[in-house]
Amino acid sequence: AAATLGVTDPFSWGIGGGGFMVVYLAKEQRVITIDHRETAPAATLPTLFIEDGKEMDFDTAIASGLSVGVPGTMRGWHEALQRYGSMSLEQVLAPAITVAEEGFIVDANFSQLVGQNERKFTRFPATAALYLRSGKAIPAGTRLRNPDLARTYRLLANGGVDAFYEGPLAHAIVDTVNRPSTAPGVSVRGSRMTLADLANYEARLRLPVHSTYRGYDLYGMALPSSGGVTAFEALNILEGYDLKAMPRTQVEHLYLEASRLAFADRDAYLADPEYVDAPVGGLLSKEYAAQRRMLITRDKAASGSVMAGDPYPFQQDPSHPLRPAPRTLQPESAHTTHLTVSDKEGNVVAYTFTIEDWGGSGMVVPGYGFLLNNELTDFDFTAPHPNIPEPGKRPRSSMTPTIALKDGKPAFSIGSPGGSTIITTVLQTIVNYIDLGLPMDQAIDAPRLSQRNGEVTDIEPGFAGGTQARALAQRGQRWSDQPAEIGAANALVFNADGTVTAVSEGHRHGVGSAQVQAPAH
8 A cells, every 4th residue: 555655646655655553463462663763864963954054945855865865765665564564565656556556536626736746856866857847837637657656666675675775776865865856047956865874774663652541552653753752642631531421622622722722732852862861751751741741721821832841851861951942833744644554464563654745856766766754854053952963863643543452452443644733633633532532433523723832733624713613712822824724534344243443634635545455255
């Protein structure tokens, strides 16, 4: 599924990026995670995005070799298949090769996404040749073939993971990143990625983040993804309220304020655990959540950004000196892909993966048909901060693939794209499902509100001015003046009778896709 989405949804995701898998292994009754997040090249400096003493313009940083992290996807797939899979890489790539060769019909959503990126794509001839026609977005109704990507997938099917990280393809990636091939008169900054950066890339098998919420065991992605820690901290804060006995407006007010507090802690403390000793134990402590909960006023929103808390007394290392000051939330692209699947054995995979911005860095590797990520813009640009660029470091992510168990068995899975709004999308959907008692399709389709410790809360078109918005505004909640779709979630629900319900978006982002495929008898 992921390989085919690399053909049909190339602006959100592809083998030029990375991601996180959360996997429930039915026979072993345990959850494992595979981190194949991109890494910074060995030559990276903390001043990567500082120019003339100032932070580089965000869009300039994106459309450059500087933004490209060492791709992790192929190494992640290799680990997943070698350790837990039942098929070969050749088998799993076969459907995607067919789609890349035969093509697919571009829909209006695809064409619109290209249109939003015309300026970025025109800078790079290999990208323009694939996705533009006479400098304009490929129109809806066009059959789009990608023979270069089909050849790349064949190369990988035959040569395995080493064909990506060594040899001609590795050379092509390094050449593209360090000396970007641009249109006449266009100049973008190059990187200092080496063949050794690619050859040395390793996926990480990490313990999942674990928490509990109203009888559910929740498993999420550990650092360098901040999603699990942040969402679970907010749920711990909310667990102290009897939300089922409250009107919806009160529940949503408390949800927004809990999210505000959790995001303050996220920005202050969380980063790649191989570089930063983040106080995860303290942040996930129920006692710490009780302390943070005391800062919430039931009928009045905080007036703006709040300070990070002090989680260190709530874990075994209380002596840490870091006491960060609040700072503006770093920009984060909102364009990612999430899928969740289960099989007849009862295994479950929640998988969020990305190339970061729509179209990543904008650079297609010439002759190979896939876009390269701009993942390094997920670092904070200015020191000091736990999430500054460093050699080999993985930028902090917001991806939040989540699997919930009840009584030791899968209950539901949930995840979403959406940059830092991924966290609030997963968090709000869980609250909608567990606390408001909405069926999962309604929990996903409900209006989304995303408060990430800012002056205002992000909302979707049509929300402001409505009854719900006015009731929350009476409690001091304030709305962004630029509404936009938030997230594009999908979920699986494992029902008590043994059936599975698959759920995706009913109206956002061109509508999602969900299917239960019964085995033949």
